[in-house]
Amino acid sequence: MSGQGRLWLLRFEPLMNPLRPCRPRSLVSACRRLLVGLALAALCASCPAAARPNVLFLAMDDQNDWIGCLGGHPQVRTPHIDRLATRGTLFTNAHCQAPLCNPSRASLLTGLRPSSTGIYGLAPGIRHVEATRNHVTLPQTFTRAGYFTYTCGKIYHDGSLQPKDRAPEFHEWGPAPGMGRPPAPIANLPASGRHPAMDWGVFPERDEDSGDYKIATAAIEALQRAPKEKPFFVAAGFRLPHVPCYAPQKWFDLYPEPSLQMPPVKPGDRDDTPLFSWYLHWKLPEPRLALLERAHEWRPLVRAYLASVSFMDAQVGRVLAALEASGRAQETIVILWSDHGWHLGEKAITGKNTLWERSTRVPLLFAGPGIMKAAQCGSPVELLDIFPTLLELCDLPARADLEGHSLVPQLKDAQAPRPWPALTTHNPGNHAIRTGQWRYIRYADGSEELYDMKADPNEWTNLASSAKHASTKEVLAKWLPKKDLPPASGSQHRILTYNPQAREAVWEGKRIDPAEIEK
Numbered sequence: 001m002s003g004q005g006r007l008w009l010l011r012f013e014p015l016m017n018p019l020r021p022c023r024p025r026s027l028v029s030a031c032r033r034l035l036v037g038l039a040l041a042a043l044c045a046s047c048p049a050a051a052r053p054n055v056l057f058l059a060m061d062d063q064n065d066w067i068g069c070l071g072g073h074p075q076v077r078t079p080h081i082d083r084l085a086t087r088g089t090l091f092t093n094a095h096c097q098a099p100l101c102n103p104s105r106a107s108l109l110t111g112l113r114p115s116s117t118g119i120y121g122l123a124p125g126i127r128h129v130e131a132t133r134n135h136v137t138l139p140q141t142f143t144r145a146g147y148f149t150y151t152c153g154k155i156y157h158d159g160s161l162q163p164k165d166r167a168p169e170f171h172e173w174g175p176a177p178g179m180g181r182p183p184a185p186i187a188n189l190p191a192s193g194r195h196p197a198m199d200w201g202v203f204p205e206r207d208e209d210s211g212d213y214k215i216a217t218a219a220i221e222a223l224q225r226a227p228k229e230k231p232f233f234v235a236a237g238f239r240l241p242h243v244p245c246y247a248p249q250k251w252f253d254l255y256p257e258p259s260l261q262m263p264p265v266k267p268g269d270r271d272d273t274p275l276f277s278w279y280l281h282w283k284l285p286e287p288r289l290a291l292l293e294r295a296h297e298w299r300p301l302v303r304a305y306l307a308s309v310s311f312m313d314a315q316v317g318r319v320l321a322a323l324e325a326s327g328r329a330q331e332t333i334v335i336l337w338s339d340h341g342w343h344l345g346e347k348a349i350t351g352k353n354t355l356w357e358r359s360t361r362v363p364l365l366f367a368g369p370g371i372m373k374a375a376q377c378g379s380p381v382e383l384l385d386i387f388p389t390l391l392e393l394c395d396l397p398a399r400a401d402l403e404g405h406s407l408v409p410q411l412k413d414a415q416a417p418r419p420w421p422a423l424t425t426h427n428p429g430n431h432a433i434r435t436g437q438w439r440y441i442r443y444a445d446g447s448e449e450l451y452d453m454k455a456d457p458n459e460w461t462n463l464a465s466s467a468k469h470a471s472t473k474e475v476l477a478k479w480l481p482k483k484d485l486p487p488a489s490g491s492q493h494r495i496l497t498y499n500p501q502a503r504e505a506v507w508e509g510k511r512i513d514p515a516e517i518e519k
């Protein structure tokens, strides 16, 4: 941040701090300060954009908490992300708003909950939905504020924005290469009904030939040529560890198969989860644990996911090194996030599309000017909070229409109180409320789950039917969204609805027959 911008923050901090107690005897001086503040605010409205910090906005795809500094897997190696965490504030209890790419990203980039827009599936994109057709998004806000804005890789869900709708979002759209494909699938899965993305193994031979390497290179080039006279907003979206989990051999060598630690899995774990929990991921290409075990592919998948995470981490490291080399790191806010988590056998499945911790917990960290270093915040927070946080960090006007809450108090003091839980939604009527201690899930048919996350971090014991916890459920249920829209027109892929009169659940347009359950 330039001297001017920093000075502005210093002057404004006492006035903007909502936690600062107000003393009556200093009312006159407070009024005087307020007047000075208003004058400065007017001045700042005409501040040159160059006084604002830059933003380096880094996304990961399907990255759960298997990140060194988050402790989700004891063997995972992510030195670059871990180092970034020592430079900033890590949120250890951060959750997505939807456990699926398109709705999660649409929510983050609009600042609106899925239940407020009706975007739950892989389609439609935001410009085809009434609630967001004309909504000013996060990237658009920075483009309009005079930033140089650039995107590469996957920030919006692939294909969710038509070419005609792209220009107002980012000035420049860089490459968004896919993963590439080996000549034949590597994983030994049954051929019938196999989805091309359900594959993992050593590919390609060289780092340079992988999609994420190319995405990092594009981001590096954007950082190198970003205009110096204005701030930049450079967004790079990595594809890994989304399936197919491909990485070159040396990344697999970090995880020798004989010593690989498998995620904790409890036989019969789903015996106490409602039938409706299966409907959320009713018919999907992501294999069930039982199938992986039969095919002897569970260990290879875990290993490939870990290798993919480490490879992607190395690409994050390349971009961060380029930021350092640009000489602009001191005036740049770096934010790193993932769109949702991923199961690797827990609760008998792989993939996302659930309301459990494996699907909802995500890495989220901020580093840069005005942000505490080597800090960890354990309060529940949401990806929805990113939009208002970046507005505040960059001195842009706050927006009353956004549904998240700025994390700036926690970025200055990780222990700063925060009253809200994190809320995740998957299709209308299905919500999870995560507080510091609890996860409460309510499905569209009224069935419930309750986990004491402190005593039972693996969510093995559903306490919802215990009379002892009735009042806890009642308190948590007050956070369920008041607005719970049906799927927006044009919704497709992984859409689940429920008709309470007929007591019928419908998956992708077809009535669910519970007898067809695949465990």
Ligand SMILES: [Ca+2]
Pocket: 061, 062, 100, 101, 242, 339, 340
């Ligand atoms: Ca994703």
